[in-house]
Amino acid sequence: MKSATVRELKAELQERSPKEILELCLRLSRFKKENKELLTYLLFEAVDEQAYIESVKEEIDEKFELVNRKSPYFVKKSIRSILNHTKKYIRYSQNKESELELLIYFCQKLKSFQPSIRRNRKVETLYFRLIEECKKKTHLLHEDLQYDYFRELQGLENLK
Known part of the structure; x- marks a missing residue:
């Protein structure tokens, strides 16, 4: 059909x-x-878009706590799954500000994740690709918002 x-x-x-x-x-x-x-x-x-964003952030938090940390393979698989769910919620919203806020939040969670993502090259690459994706999407926003998001992204670029 x-x-x-x-x-x-x-x-x-x-x-x-x-x-x-x-x-x-x-x-x-x-x-x-x-x-x-x-x-x-x-x-x-x-x-209420802000309440929606907060509920998605809570779900991201819950999923990061449940990540299987036994091997790098399981860490990568779990993180990709969380990212896929996050992107699904972003598709529902179709709001550029919400998209950036959720992706930046995901990156913040990933940066503070233990064990460090620096030990897993694929997860680290995923992290930096997300940062670049966020930078590109930031250019589509109003100038005032661009400045705020660029400052957040600059803080995320350094993985220390």
Whole structure:
């Protein structure tokens, strides 16, 4: 089955009644956890973006505490998993400031992580790539915000 384009879907949804759209949304939420999470964000959490960011930060904290530190392989795997979850929450928000705030927070947690990420070359490389990604995204923001985020990023560049 070939899926329809966004334009076709939009046209079809405009022809449907509100009750039918409600049923479609509920049916869609049953199929994939991410659909349900996105719907939850849009309905309940998009109103207060700062509270959403704080809840994601708390989840990041919890996941960093549960990282398996037995071998560098497990550390890398766990950190990548946390980053994937963080990026998923960023996709829900689609707010550049929220994206930067969460990525910088992730980098701060990674910098203070024990055992040090300097012992694991792949995790260290991931860390510096994230810093560079944040710098590029900072240029898309208002000048006042750019200054604040650049200062935070400068503090993260040094891994000591």
